[in-house]
Amino acid sequence: MTDKKIDKETGVETTGHNWDGIEELNNPLPRWWLWTLYACIVWAIGYTILYPAWPMISGATPGMLGYSTRANVANDITAHEAKNAALTADLVAADLPTLAPDDPLHRYAVARGASVFRAQCSQCHGSGAAGAKGYPNLLDDDWLWGGDVASIATTIDHGIRNDTDPDARWSQMPAFGDILSREEITSVVAYVGSLSAPAEDPGLADAGATVFSDNCAACHGDNAQGNRDMGAPDLTDAIWLYGGDTATLTETVTKARFGVMPAWGQRLTDADVAAVAVYVHGLGGGE
Ligand code: HEC
Numbered sequence: 001m002t003d004k005k006i007d008k009e010t011g012v013e014t015t016g017h018n019w020d021g022i023e024e025l026n027n028p029l030p031r032w033w034l035w036t037l038y039a040c041i042v043w044a045i046g047y048t049i050l051y052p053a054w055p056m057i058s059g060a061t062p063g064m065l066g067y068s069t070r071a072n073v074a075n076d077i078t079a080h081e082a083k084n085a086a087l088t089a090d091l092v093a094a095d096l097p098t099l100a101p102d103d104p105l106h107r108y109a110v111a112r113g114a115s116v117f118r119a120q121c122s123q124c125h126g127s128g129a130a131g132a133k134g135y136p137n138l139l140d141d142d143w144l145w146g147g148d149v150a151s152i153a154t155t156i157d158h159g160i161r162n163d164t165d166p167d168a169r170w171s172q173m174p175a176f177g178d179i180l181s182r183e184e185i186t187s188v189v190a191y192v193g194s195l196s197a198p199a200e201d202p203g204l205a206d207a208g209a210t211v212f213s214d215n216c217a218a219c220h221g222d223n224a225q226g227n228r229d230m231g232a233p234d235l236t237d238a239i240w241l242y243g244g245d246t247a248t249l250t251e252t253v254t255k256a257r258f259g260v261m262p263a264w265g266q267r268l269t270d271a272d273v274a275a276v277a278v279y280v281h282g283l284g285g286g287e
């Protein structure tokens, strides 16, 4: 080329670009750099042929090796289940109440139940199982429906007040706002409050005792200590599912509650139900 410009100092051809007298030398790319680039291109082509790569309308090109992280997880799960198959079968067949705490099967159930609990139960009952308003604490020995391992397993298997399982635990406290007068509700609330704390107005609480025996004792028991056949809580122990202050008690009695728990037998395997029952039973309140 006729307009080839050579830099006088270095003898290297320039690109012809010139910034305020500073000229750009037209040096070739370094060899090592160029070969690295070529290697990367070859590697990338190989990769897109062998592995899932190009996004298509539904999913990506699968790649010739058939590699899939999803399939790997499925394989790992299958392998894990195969390894535990014997223990799983033993757990399903086991008579839970007779399972001794030092039995290896018991230890397996507790470990398995703990992971089921974290995944399925903690969102309602709390990660430490201490519960929340409306969701019972599973650590204490105050049980609505029974605290022996068989009762706990039944509660978990069939759930509570759900429409999906005909064997669900069921009972329904009426909304007394439609049944009792405002005065009767005020007095029965005062009576219930007086069972676990000093009465603010003993006369009112006394009047409430009559309302209680007429309307509430059928479920909560004559002495208000609850009835597990009805899932009716003990009202004397200062352990509250919804709250023991006057405002909350008035709301509970006026509108009633309707705590619902899913039937886990429909969602979990028999072994998972048994495991989480053993786990809950072992949390401290088990009978
Ligand atoms: C959607 C929320 C929810 C989830 C999830 C849930 N529960 Fe419950 N559970 C409840 C409610 C609400 C009650 C109380 C119902 C009532 O008032 O009787 C309850 C009650 C219970 C009881 C009865 C306690 C007693 O005092 O008798 C047990 C046991 C129990 N749950 C265990 C479990 C286990 C185990 C899991 C996980 C497999 C689980 N729950 C998941 C809402 C839930």
Ligand code: HEC
Residues within 6 Å of the ligand: 171, 172, 173, 174, 176, 188, 189, 192, 211, 212, 215, 216, 217, 218, 219, 220, 230, 231, 232, 233, 235, 239, 240, 241, 242, 243, 244, 249, 252, 253, 256, 257, 258, 259, 260
């Ligand atoms: C048909 C049975 C039944 C009758 C009758 C009944 N209850 Fe209940 N009660 C229950 C059940 C079951 C619960 C559990 C809460 C739920 O429904 O989720 C409950 C819960 C409660 C609670 C909540 C306790 C807590 O820990 O927060 C209070 C308070 C209560 N009842 C008071 C009364 C009073 C007062 C009466 C009478 C005016 C009454 N109940 C009549 C069944 C009954």
